[in-house]
Structure formats: structure tokens, C-alpha cells
Amino acid sequence: MFDQDTKPELARVLSYLSYNLDTFILQSFLYYCIQMNKKILIITRNLPPLVGGMERLNWHIADELSKQNQVSIISHTAAKKLASQNVNFYGVPLSPLPLFLILSFIRAFWICLTQPVDTLFAGSGLTAPIVVILAKIFRKQSVVYIHGLDIGTNNKIYNLCWVPLIRHADQIIANSSPTYELCLKKNIAQSKLSIIHPGVTYPPKPRNENLLQNIKTKYQLHDKKILISVGRLTERKGMNEFIDQCFSRVVNTLPNTVLIIIGDTPNQSLNKNLQSKELILSTAEKHNLTDRIIFTGNIQDDDVLASFYYLADLHVFPVKHIPHDPEGFGMVAIEAAAHGTPTVAFATGGIIDAVKSNYSGFLIKPNNYNQFTDTIINVLQTQNISAQDCQQYAAQFSWQSLNQKLEQAMK
Known part of the structure; x- marks a missing residue:
């Protein structure tokens, strides 16, 4: 195909290309590493x-x-x-x-x-x-x-x-x-x-059956319908309003329901619009609900927190729509979903990204407490959201995915 005169020249060209290709690959690799x-x-x-x-x-x-x-x-x-x-x-x-x-x-x-x-x-x-x-x-x-x-x-x-x-x-x-x-x-x-979006640990910590049973016994949760709320006690989170306008009707319909509140009033928060445990309990007392509410305070142990997510039938997220104090995202809804627990929330702020309605939970029009209550009762009675769907939705928010997106943003 090539005569004797062109072969040496071709060899030099191929050698040159090979050298420069290797150099290009090496430089690209070093650039990537940097x-x-x-x-x-x-x-x-x-x-x-x-x-x-x-x-x-x-x-x-x-x-x-x-x-x-x-x-x-x-x-x-x-x-x-x-x-x-x-x-x-x-x-x-x-x-x-x-x-x-x-x-x-x-x-x-x-x-x-x-x-x-x-x-x-x-x-x-x-x-x-x-x-x-x-x-x-x-x-x-x-x-x-x-x-x-x-x-x-x-x-x-x-x-x-x-x-x-x-x-x-x-x-x-x-x-x-x-x-x-x-x-x-x-x-x-x-x-x-x-x-x-913020991330979540996925897959979540596995179920610890011994720990689950210990928590059930400690808080007398056997044969109970369990609602949980996870987060700081601020005005925006709306826990006091939820107890006042929703929880009493839930208990009247399903008397074996309890509400577990995980979190506390943040002492160092720059947002001073807070709700105290005492305020929430005084509202609960007005409705004769104090024996249906359990305060755990902040939980630092990931195994214990995971166990509460697994135990819960439903995560309630009654965040109020406050234009000057919006809910940025709502990571707890994703954390609940990662453990197979659906969320009922008001559709405000970033919660609309954190809950996929009719798949990982339900989004309710802000301030519609009647629909919020009806939805909770319906979920507790029918369990019409599957744990598998919740977990599939949460998977896209893994911390590994966050890492890749951050690296891309900082290129």
C-alpha cells in the first residue's frame, strides 16, 4: 500500500501523533486531578x-x-x-x-x-x-x-x-x-x-428490631397509630396550630393515635419566631390531648432517629405559609421517605420539591386544615402510599448525588 520511501516518513508521523496523544491524555488526566x-x-x-x-x-x-x-x-x-x-x-x-x-x-x-x-x-x-x-x-x-x-x-x-x-x-x-x-x-x-437540593443518607440505616421494641415499650407505642413531627419548634413549623386545628379530630376518629414530636426550641436560632413546648402543651391541654403527645427532645443518635421513622405510620409537616419566612426545602420529608414513611404537608416553599404528591405523600393547599386532617385520617386508615414508592423517591436525593452536583457547580 505504501512504497519504501514513504514508510519511514509515515512512521515518524505516527510516532509524533502517538507521543502527542499520550501527552494530551496525560495533561488531561493531570488537569482532571487538579x-x-x-x-x-x-x-x-x-x-x-x-x-x-x-x-x-x-x-x-x-x-x-x-x-x-x-x-x-x-x-x-x-x-x-x-x-x-x-x-x-x-x-x-x-x-x-x-x-x-x-x-x-x-x-x-x-x-x-x-x-x-x-x-x-x-x-x-x-x-x-x-x-x-x-x-x-x-x-x-x-x-x-x-x-x-x-x-x-x-x-x-x-x-x-x-x-x-x-x-x-x-x-x-x-x-x-x-x-x-x-x-x-x-x-x-x-x-x-x-x-x-439537600441530601439524605440513602440507603438508610437498617431496621434494628431490638431497638424498635425497646422504643415501643418505653413510650407505650404498641397497637398505636403513630404520627411524628421532626424539626425545630418555630412559628413557621406550625405545630401549635396543627394540634389546635387537626390533631383533636384525628384522635376523635382514631382514638389510638399518638403524636411524637422530635425536636426542641432552638436556643441559638437567628429566627426569633419560636414556639415553646409549654405553648404546645397548653394547647394540647385545652383539647385534652396531653396524654397523646410525646416530646423526645432533639435526638442525636442516628439509630434512634431512624427507628422513630420506621415506627411512624405518617410524618406530619404542617408548615405555615409565611412569605417573609419561607420553608427553604424540607429535608425531614426526604428523610422520612428514605425510611418508607410518607409525609402529609402544606404545599408551601421548598416542600413542593421534597414531597411528590400521591407518591411519597400528599401536598395540601396552605391553611386548609380540614383537608390536612381528612388526608391524615385517610392515610392512617388505608395506608395508600407504599414504603417502596417513598424510598424510590428519596433515592434521588442521596448525599452522593449532592456531591456530584456540587463538583459540577464549582467547575
């Missing part, structure tokens, strides 16, 4: 042992990103004991808030000055100014994860000082489609926006 090994500095006030969805989310963001990147965290000192072993932790006092912000800025400035940093990541809108300002000074990438209250608040100081700086971040990640829409309304550029 991209997957970024130096990321996360600044957040929301980490355990503070309790809540934002706290769990930020813990998992740090943990997942640290699997392929070099991650450092600036947060409150108490969080160090629970921080992932793969991260470098820098602690500052939790309170007062101005001191936390000032010291976090100083810490972050020093780290950017003395260490290689590729990306500054704000775990919420609260620390966005620190991230955006330092990213501009040191010419780094800035990423802000936005929750509903970060952008939906009507606080004048926050809207005047914080929101303009959030707009200048390189990437803004919304935790739900309603949060995304709120960002657009606050004139955040659509080109910077993406949606990454």
Missing part, C-alpha cells in the same frame, strides 16, 4: 451540634467535598468535635453574631493570605459577604448556598447589605425551585443560579 482536588474554604455558622436541616446539610457538604478536595472550615468552636476528620477546622465563638462574623472574616483573610485557596464557599447567605469580599480581594471563586430565609426575609438591613453582595458571587446555589424563584425576584442573575 480540578478534582480543589482547595475549598467553607465558612458557615450552621453546623452541629446546632440542630436543624441547614446544620446537617452543611456538615454533609463539607464531608462530601472533602472526599475529592482539600477542605477547610471556619465555624463555631463547638462544631469541631463533630466535624469530618478529613477537613481542617478553624473555630470562632458562636455568639454574639457580630463577633462571629468579624472573627470569621479575619480568620478567612489570614488563610487566603497564607494558604492556597481555590474556592470560598458560604454555607448560607449569612456568611456570603465574607466569601464574596475575600474572593474579590484574592481573585478566587466564590460560591454561596442559599436557603429560603436567606433570600425571602424582609429584614431591611439584610436586604440592603447582604443581598447586593450575594448578587456578586460567582455561583449561587438555591436549595429548591421556590428559593430559585425568590433569587430571581431579588435580581440575582439567572446565569449564576443553579438548584441543588
